[in-house]
Amino acid sequence: MTEVIAGISVPDSAIARAATELVRDTEDDLLYNHSRRVFFWGALTGECKRLKYDPELLYLGAMFHDAGLTERYSSADLRFEVDGANAARDFMRSYGLAEHDIEAAWTAIALHTTPGIPEHMRSTIALVTAGVEMDVLGINYHNFSHEHRHEVCSCHPREESFKENIIDHFAEGIRKKPQITFGNVKADVLALKDPSFKRGNFCSIILGSAWPK
Template identity: 80%
Template sequence: MIDTIAGIRVPDSAIARAATQLVRDTEDDLLFNHSRRVFFWGALTGERRGLAYDAELLYLAAMFHDMGLTGAYSSADLRFEVDGANTARDFMKSYSVFERDIEDVWTAIALHTTPGVPEHMRPTIALTTAGVEMDVLGIAYHDFTQEQRDHVCAHHPREANFKEAIIEHFAQGIIKKPETTFGNVKADVLALKEPEHFVRGNFCSIILGSAWPI
């Protein structure tokens, strides 16, 4: 596997290599390539902004961020983001990583679908979300050069139907626990994919229907 893409070098530590292997063995090609691209977009964003980020922590957050969508690491009742964060935390603990670093990676993964918050946090957290938003939503697309986009995608291709396919992956990862989409963007996924069965939670209805008398 190429070690340097678009001027960004992939961390080559024992924990980074083990993470790559675990994710490669667990995720399909679409999610694996997406996770790798998230690292490069996040790192390139960090370089462009002049941020002092830890490439290894960013790599771990990027690689594990969608593990909660897989059958092997999906819980019955937690948000998939939390499943991925918990998987990363357990993995990092097995390598005796500092608790503060584990917390940053956990938070980066747990918040990567919560817009408006991660960008104000430490670099690992902010750049993980930036990478996800670039790859899935195209946010800041034009802040990257054509050469950077082409180089990353040449080594980790977007499938011809990536937009539809990533939505389908989201749906399949959360369809058995629709209640976990309350208050987050994944409710839009089930509203699109399961319009006849999915009932979106309503914040105001919960307030008005609570046990409080007034």
């Protein structure tokens, strides 16, 4: 039976069910519930804006978007967003999905912490970021009805200390490779959580480059 939450149907294809099982097995409750909520916020945004979107692609993007924070998929030197995108790409290829769709999901995951760009791209990419921004940052919180917020969070609860705990998850996922935070929002995470962290500085890199002038 198709699962429906806040009027949004969860894709019930073989690949969607497999993605749910995989993410459930590799992520803890906080990340799993967060990923599911991201799907619903993204889908509700798409419905509100009357966007044409592929629910299955949106679901895959949402479910894998934080996979790079897990031990299973974390690399030694890539941004966690790219690790998650690569995990989704490999998973989708194993099911024979079209490269055009794989590219959309990869891009959605890779760009989900890069504000100002995804909303101008195809709907899968825009809506994954919209879902993440709603769940983590509360962007457009009041555009969602109380009933929809309550129903989604009843099915996939936010922990009482979700705000602090999601920051802790980010920090643990990237602490061993601080260089990946240069030029992106995760530098703020390590600045808060790691006293030894030193930010890279864009202007210092320019001025200290090997160019003579």
